Amino acid sequence: MSGDLNRREFLRSSAMLAGLAVAPGVLLYDLAHGKDQPASSSVRWGMLIDTNQCEEGCDDCVKACNKENGLPGGTGPADEQWIRKVELKNIKTGKITSLPMMCQHCAEPPCVDVCPTGASFKRADGIVLVDRHLCIGCRYCMMACPYKARSFVHEPLHDQKPEVPRGKGTVESCTLCVQRIDRGENTTACAEACSKAGHKAILFGNLNDPDSEVSKRIREVASTRIRADLGLDPGLHYEGL
């Protein structure tokens, strides 16, 4: 028994020593590799979704998202859906609108406010993510999200994509294809698929750059944000709603 305790103690102290030894090396590495700049608040990633271009019944964006992020694509009540197609019918006029719905990447995200451990967080560039190392699976964020954007992983997973780790018992949602952004790419899987299908309903870009295509278009056309009354300042803008 005491030997066991002792061993544990030893492991702990050696881990602490190792931490001391490691830190300077890692810092030097980070400094030496300037191209790996951390996400910066000079960028705010966002989208403009033109519902007039979004075709009813088309779910290419959903399929592309599933493929990109290694989601199985089930639509049962316990299955994960990062992006979904929503069909709207105006009760008064009967007008049908179709649009993709996902995490709106709020500037004031309720999921981040309520998360007890800080697993839900907003990156400097405006992307709202879940740090699954910290997520304990309480689902309070799912209760708090006004867009029902989040899914809980209800079953053990296998063969996840290396770039998109995900697992049972944690909450997840649209990441704006953060793995692409960190590689320096400038589009998401859904936006890419929508363009490929010829609809071009999803425009992705930097909202903080006045010259970006998405910023220009938001200036030109009338757009709105979903549940704007809540004042959460979502990064996703919708046109034609």
Place this chain on the structure above:
Amino acid sequence: MKRLQAALLAMSLLISGTVLADVSVPHLDIGKGGHCVNDPKYMKLNHGDLLKRQRTITVHQGVIGRYSLIRCVNCHASKVNHSVLGTNSNFCQGCHVYAAVKIDCFECHSSRPETVSETLREVAK
């Protein structure tokens, strides 16, 4: 009290001695292996802390650093079953079973190299 301290010290020296002397470590399939980011001895002691530090930087700042778990797996997956897990000679599993340290990295992270996991998913479809 003093005697207890002395006994503890002696025991920790003994245990650390055995660890550092590489006695009876399991026979590991280290995949491609070789010197990558640091020398093996250093990595053996510090990989846990390096990965832990890297994970925060990667998730919160978006910097894919040199201690990325993907890079570890890409090189250290066994050439037999293309994974770092599976048998007690696989790189991660083998050593962690030996050291009796439970890890849960691979409940979420892929235990296979990028190319292999891509093919597997295609096959599954």
Place this chain on the structure above:
Amino acid sequence: MDALQKARRETRGFYLLTMLGALIVAMGLASAHYMEEHGHIVTGMNNQIVWGMPHVFAIFMIVSASGVLNVASIGSVFGQKPYKARAPLSGLLSIALLAGGLTVLMLDLGRPDRVIVAATHYNPTSVFAWNVLLYSGLFAFVGIYLWTLMEKRMNAWSKPAGLVVFVWRIILTTGTGMIFAFLVARQAYGTAILPPLFIVMSFAWGLAVFYIVQAALYGWNGLELDAAILKRMKNLLGLFVASVIYLVAAYHLTNLYFAKQAEFEKFILLEGGIYPLLFWGGYFFLGSLVPLFLVYFPGMGASRHVLFASLLVVAGSFCLLYVFIIGGQAFPLSIFPGYEVMSTFGDGQIANYTPSLPEILLGIGGLGVAFLITTVGVRALNFLPKDE
């Protein structure tokens, strides 16, 4: 000789009860293990109904944990003697219920193995995180309070300790209510009336639980509750039950006045199937009107009537929580007001929820934890209320 036999019988009874409690706890733990092994897919919870049966049990226990302290507060803070004799039992029950409720909450987590993260990583804006402090604080303060009650030399301190517990438990239940009050997303929640509602609910449910346990203890020891004390307790229970009706009515009437909430109220109170049934039949009739009748009606109010009333109040509280927590999530979020909505993710649809056996057993296991702590506590220490 007779006394010896009585002691033997009591000991046997104690072990029997302890074993029963341990069995219930073991079933709860086995369910939690099963849920962790397979994931929440084996529960009725899903991405629409994210909190289910475990939360009904847990919130009942956490709210009651604060409520059972009524008796201690009335005794120590407001100086009522008959209540002071009951203060130790009230403190023990509080600790037992809180432990039971938190056990359920923790074991229902997606990653219960990581619950320690809640202590190492703290998000100061999260109500959940505040509650972590509030819960630990209640354990500590009630522990100190019990010490001042049971250690003669500390008796002088029982009044200030009781005051701290009183203030803390009010804050704690406010915190529990705020978990829902801060949710702007869903129509059932996000209103400032919830913390006061939770406080009044805690008064009623806690007193009911206290009365049930006291009745069991008295029955076990062949004692009769003093008529004057019975009268006080039953009148207080009636008052609390009536106050809950008042605040529940205020909650629904306010909602009915807002046009945007009308559909939700129609669902919860009229058309939602199980939810209106549980609300009117379970909570309002069985859990409120019948207890009021049993407590106040001439010719009623005997100890067995009050016991039955207390049991009904507890049953009604489960109905009310089920309607509030699960019914509140079953009604679709109003994401696109003015539109009919369809999607693959349940938008615009009433969500379905069928609780599974493991999650119910987990909840009952939490009650088992509370039962076990109470049984052992009462046996090991002198918690039986004694009137002079």
